[in-house]
Amino acid sequence: MLAKSSTEIVRQQNSALVLAQLRRHGPLSHTELSDRTGLSSATVSAITAELERHAVIERQEQAPATGRGRPRVSFTQRRRCGFLVTVRISSDQIEYSLVDYGGTLIDRLEETRRGQEEAAHFAPALRQTIERLCARSSLSLQEIRVVSISSKGLVDPADPVLLWSPVFGTAEIDFNRIRGEGLEPDILLSNETRLVAGALARMVERVSEEKGEAPPRALCALSLGHGIGLGIAQQDSSGEYQISAPDFGHMLHLANAGLCRCGSTGCIEATAGFYGILRSAFEVPSDTIPARFVPLSEMEKLAATARRGDRQAQFAFRQAGLALGQGLGRMQSLNEKMPIYFTGPGVRFYDLMERGILEGMGQSRAIRREGLPPIHIILDETALVFAGHLDLGLEHMDRTAISAGQDPMV
Ligand SMILES: [Zn+2]
The missing domain is CATH 3.30.420.40 (ATPase, nucleotide binding domain)
Structure with a gap:
């Protein structure tokens, strides 16, 4: 493959910059593109001409509001x-x-x-x-x-x-x-969960921009369900969010505790995932091979039992919360304090886990010193x-x- 010349690289970077602005704020006029990208008017003209030639973007003409004068021309992605x-x-x-x-x-x-x-x-x-x-x-x-x-x-x-x-x-x-x-x-x-954290970062960035505030330097998404997923978005030195998805669900919670789907024992998921909660609610031996899938209706039934006051069911959800809270406490010790967004099908049982989560987090010195991070609940994970x-x-x-x-x- 031929090495690209530096002019070629700059040209590609500039065209990506123009397309990114159209993606976030489009359709945009020539002047708006120049303002938002900081590129000169001549450069924007060259880029939009090239993108039009390659059928990547197209022009939209809008008649002026007064019905007189020149139509407003803006650029937008060519959908096809x-x-x-x-x-x-x-x-x-x-x-x-x-x-x-x-x-x-x-x-x-x-x-x-x-x-x-x-x-x-x-x-x-x-x-x-x-x-x-x-x-x-x-x-x-x-x-x-x-x-x-x-x-x-x-x-x-x-x-x-x-x-x-x-x-x-x-x-x-x-x-x-x-x-x-x-x-x-x-x-x-x-x-x-990496995708979820990325989408959340974008959402938070947009909301902060509308309010004229600086977005948080970092945030995390904790997805609760059959398994447990964590995604972290952290700003780099240029202010862009970098996303990672550490293997949180399979971090050790308690040595030699419940058997996990990954084959290890004592993972956070083995206590806080749906199958872990069911196992402790029904006092099934913790080395029982995890169910591959637990229908949400089963969990709803168990939650209803807990909300009616059944001690063992309440205990199972609380233990799940404790495993999550302790894990989050460890995470805050290793990272900076950041808002936590709980999501996934398991958030509908958050009320039953909350005490355990707060108790578990409170056991971390970092959290006792810096305070609890802001906690949000997002119900629609699919959309994220x-x-x-x-x-x-x-x-x-x-x-x-x-x-x-x-x-x-x-
Ligand atoms: Zn595991």
């Missing part, structure tokens, strides 16, 4: 410049969404999850569903530029390979296998996961808009 497919793999189902370059949802499909034994066939089956999505919207496979996949578990940071997941266990899934015969998208694979996919997938399309080889329009 390319398409994004998002795939959310959860414990009980797989959700597919087809989105255009402008960020509009075009189609959505849900499939009941296949069993663990089908891990080997998962990537080809996923490809078939993408083909179905394309057929339903009369798109060719070539038009799918990015496939953004999320799952709970461990992902390879460099390759789209799922290394361990609660759904497929240690059976690795290489998503490169969906490629071929016309389908050549860039594939992004993310840990789900989707928003995270959009941020990641569309930004990737912006960065690669020209190099992706869209032929210039003649």
Whole structure:
């Protein structure tokens, strides 16, 4: 591959800057683009001309409000410049969404999850569903530029390979296998809570900007459900949020305590995940092999029992809270104090876990010294996961808009 010249790199960076502003605030006029990016008027003209030539953006003309004078011209993404497919793999189902370059949802499909034994066939089956999505919207496979996949578990940071997941266990899934015969998208694979933390960071950034306040330097999302996921967003020196997803659910809570789905014993998840809560509520031996999936209705029943005053059920939720609180206390000792956003299906039982969570956090010296961090509850995790996919997938399309080889329009 030929090395890119420095002018070429600057040009690509500037065009990514213009597209990022359109993504966040668009449609924007030439002057607004110049103001927001800090680029000169001539540079903005050169970039928008090139992006128009490559059919990445288009002009919109709006008649002036008074009906006289010149129309207002603004730029916006050309929606059919390319398409994004998002795939959310959860414990009980797989959700597919087809989105255009402008960020509009075009189609959505849900499939009941296949069993663990089908891990080997998962990537080809996923490809078939993408083909179905394309057929339903009369798109060719070539038009799918990015496939953004999320799952709970461990992902390879460099390759789209799922290394361990609660759904497929240690059976690795290489998503490169969906490629071929016309389908050549860039594939992004993310840990789900990482996406949630990224979407939250964006949301908080927008709200702070509207209020004219500085956004928090860091925040974290703790997803409660069958497993426990943590995502942390921390600003780097340039003020951009960098997202990480430490393996919080599988941090040690109590040595030799309950058997975890990962095969270890005593993980936070083994006490605070749904199966851990059920185990302690029904006094099932803690070395019992964890259920692969607990329907939410089972947890609702148990919560109703606890709210009616059943001591053992209350104890189970409180123990879960304690494991979470102690984990969060350790996290604050290692990081700076940051707001915590609880999310995931388990937040509907937050009332039953709250005492344990506060008690557990209170045992940390860092929290006793610096005080409790602000705590928020977010009920709609699904919307956050989707928003995270959009941020990641569309930004990737912006960065690669020209190099992706869209032929210039003649
Ligand atoms: Zn574990």
